[in-house]
Amino acid sequence: MSTARRVFQLMAKPSGAICNLDCDYCFFLSKEQLYPGSPFRMDDEVLSRYVEQLLAAHPDQEEVTFAFQGGEPTLMGVDFFARCLQLQREHRRPGQTILNTIQTNATLVDDTWARFLADNDFLVGVSIDGPREMHDAYRRDKGGKATFDRVIAGLDRLREAGVEWNALTTVNAANADHPLEVYSFLTEELGAQYLQFIPIVERVTEEMLPLAEQQGWGSRNHRSVLYTQTGTAVTSRSVSPQQYGRFLIDVFEHWVRNDIGDVYVSMFDTTLAHFVGYENVGLCVHARTCGQALALEHNGDVYSCDHYVEPDYKIGNLADGRSLLEIVDSAPQQAFGQAKLTTLPKYCRECDVRFACNGGCPKDRFLTTPDGEPGLHYLCQGYQAFFRHVDKPMRLMTSFLRQERDAGEIRGWYAARDAKRRPDDPCTCAGPQPWGRCHGAAVPDVPPPPSDPRSS
Numbered sequence: 001m002s003t004a005r006r007v008f009q010l011m012a013k014p015s016g017a018i019c020n021l022d023c024d025y026c027f028f029l030s031k032e033q034l035y036p037g038s039p040f041r042m043d044d045e046v047l048s049r050y051v052e053q054l055l056a057a058h059p060d061q062e063e064v065t066f067a068f069q070g071g072e073p074t075l076m077g078v079d080f081f082a083r084c085l086q087l088q089r090e091h092r093r094p095g096q097t098i099l100n101t102i103q104t105n106a107t108l109v110d111d112t113w114a115r116f117l118a119d120n121d122f123l124v125g126v127s128i129d130g131p132r133e134m135h136d137a138y139r140r141d142k143g144g145k146a147t148f149d150r151v152i153a154g155l156d157r158l159r160e161a162g163v164e165w166n167a168l169t170t171v172n173a174a175n176a177d178h179p180l181e182v183y184s185f186l187t188e189e190l191g192a193q194y195l196q197f198i199p200i201v202e203r204v205t206e207e208m209l210p211l212a213e214q215q216g217w218g219s220r221n222h223r224s225v226l227y228t229q230t231g232t233a234v235t236s237r238s239v240s241p242q243q244y245g246r247f248l249i250d251v252f253e254h255w256v257r258n259d260i261g262d263v264y265v266s267m268f269d270t271t272l273a274h275f276v277g278y279e280n281v282g283l284c285v286h287a288r289t290c291g292q293a294l295a296l297e298h299n300g301d302v303y304s305c306d307h308y309v310e311p312d313y314k315i316g317n318l319a320d321g322r323s324l325l326e327i328v329d330s331a332p333q334q335a336f337g338q339a340k341l342t343t344l345p346k347y348c349r350e351c352d353v354r355f356a357c358n359g360g361c362p363k364d365r366f367l368t369t370p371d372g373e374p375g376l377h378y379l380c381q382g383y384q385a386f387f388r389h390v391d392k393p394m395r396l397m398t399s400f401l402r403q404e405r406d407a408g409e410i411r412g413w414y415a416a417r418d419a420k421r422r423p424d425d426p427c428t429c430a431g432p433q434p435w436g437r438c439h440g441a442a443v444p445d446v447p448p449p450p451s452d453p454r455s456s
């Protein structure tokens with residue numbers, strides 16, 4: 001088996017599925033059942049193998065990313081991460097630099113944590129779903145209590161310490177109809193400059209639906225069912241395809257006029273990259289193939305993907321005698337990665353926005369196409385609406401980039417057109433409100449427009 005160097009990410013879960021919170025939509029909490037009786041703490045032996053093997057898997061790369069997720073990784077305590085940094089220093093090869101990232105609910109972040117993360121240049125992802133009432137709709141603790149104040153307190157510590165952070169925001173039934181409120185809260189009130197929106201699609205079987213509706217996946221409710229990617233029903237917490245498309249369009253219409261170049265929205269960056277011609281960059285859900293974002297459990301088990309931590313997708317263990325590269329290059333993982341492409345229904349293969357969409361994540365491909373073929377993504381309608389809506393601006397930004405100009409020059413292009421709109425014109429987002437009461441209400445002052453390179 002070839003072990004040619006490949007770019008891949010490994011998301012480590014040092015505390016497994018254990019979390020101090022109990023968010024209703026968190027499918028990962030049920031993964032605790034995979035390891036009955038486990039202490040759910042990555043021990044020093046596994047940590048050492050992880051650090052050693054990840055560095056060894058990237059011999060020529062300048063930057064190696066260590067990504068910690070959960071569960072809630074801060075439950076491991078600062079000492080665990082200090083030990084990890086010590087191991088990184090011991091095993092780092094000449095020329096390698098290391099980036100540590102951690103995804104957290106921020107509720108346990110105190111001054112000690114914030115100082116540690118700042119001193120060691122961690123990039124911190126904070127899970128927050130918007131203003132208080134939207135955040136607290138599903139993000140609750142094990143006693144069912146709201147968590148917003150504790151998240152904001154932790155985030156304040158991070159910001160005071162100067163930690164670089166980004167917002168990870170799920171789009172769900174509680175916030176999906178309030179895109180601009182969510183966006184302005186994150187960017188203006190919290191000062192977030194990097195945003196990632198994750199659609200909540202809680203896919204369940206018809207039989208499971210009543211239980212999932214009542215109880216969610218949190219342990220304050222039940223842990224009787226191991227969540228797997230099956231069924232064709234979704235819970236009422238899930239975002240609808242129409243809502244998701246609308247959410248992205250509304251945010252895009254605001255962002256492209258006001259914040260492009262200052263605020264980074266992963267979906268927009270990924271889309272632009274696909275228009276430019278890249279295939280496997282940015283969000284994995286819109287990459288052409290899978291297989292490059294693996295998950296590492298606390299005991300060294302390696303799974304095909306963070307979203308497939310299931311017995312059928314366990315592809316190795318750090319102690320099984322193979323290197324990480326051999327596991328990444330193994331036949332099951334290669335097959336897993338290629339399946340995303342080879343199982344695309346004809347409807348997707350012939351879709352005009354397939355180059356940007358690539359059919360979405362396989363875990364949510366449970367609809368039937370109009371011509372009766374299975375395997376269409378649940379969010380297809382929203383994806384089509386968004387990718388088609390941004391076609392023109394994305395092509396324009398692509399042409400700017402190809403001329404080595406700044407994609408942000410598109411603000412001038414919008415300003416020139418917006419200046420001619422009247423308040424009661426239809427809004428450019430194609431929503432129900434007229435321009436003056438919709439995106440036209442927040443049109444910024446912009447520099448004089450550059451020439452449109454395509455019209456010359």
Ligand code: SF4
Binds near residue numbers: 284305308340360
């Ligand atoms: S299975 Fe889904 S989440 Fe996993 S790598 Fe593929 S697209 Fe990404």
Ligand code: SF4
Binds near residue numbers: 347352357360381383
């Ligand atoms: S927009 Fe829909 S049809 Fe087109 S590639 Fe994506 S999932 Fe397939």
